[in-house]
Amino acid sequence: MTPLPYLQAYPEATRAQVQALLDQGRVAQWLTDKYPQGHGLRTDRALYDYVQDAKNSFLRGAEPLSKVVFDSKLHVVQNALGTHTTISRVQGSRLKSKHEIRIASLFKDAPPEFLRMIVVHELAHLRERAVSVRPSPS
Numbered sequence: 001m002t003p004l005p006y007l008q009a010y011p012e013a014t015r016a017q018v019q020a021l022l023d024q025g026r027v028a029q030w031l032t033d034k035y036p037q038g039h040g041l042r043t044d045r046a047l048y049d050y051v052q053d054a055k056n057s058f059l060r061g062a063e064p065l066s067k068v069v070f071d072s073k074l075h076v077v078q079n080a081l082g083t084h085t086t087i088s089r090v091q092g093s094r095l096k097s098k099h100e101i102r103i104a105s106l107f108k109d110a111p112p113e114f115l116r117m118i119v120v121h122e123l124a125h126l127r128e129r130a131v132s133v134r135p136s137p138s
């Protein structure tokens, strides 16, 4: 696996800084010092409400979300921190879309800023209108 797969888009200097903290085993402490508070959302229901609130604030007109869950396999199996899936099917003469957002469960113990980042990213996919039955890794 590529080192720091989620940070590929960041400048080399930033990645070197993170790598140094990792090598010294200081990442957890550094993050805890910088972001002492967790977001406190523990359940899929709480996550759904949180995402729905964000959607209402920024994307009121977008299609509704069918499902929002923490997923414990995303990070490990799909190498993704979050996914947005649209499943389209014909219902009578209409095309119905179901939108599903999955957030890697490692975000359960993350600071609010981190959860916000991944939720906003996945919500943005509602506007991309990419019709697909496959999740798009983030």
Ligand SMILES: [Zn+2]
Pocket (backbone or CB within 6 Å): 121, 122, 125, 136, 137, 138
């Ligand atoms: Zn994405």
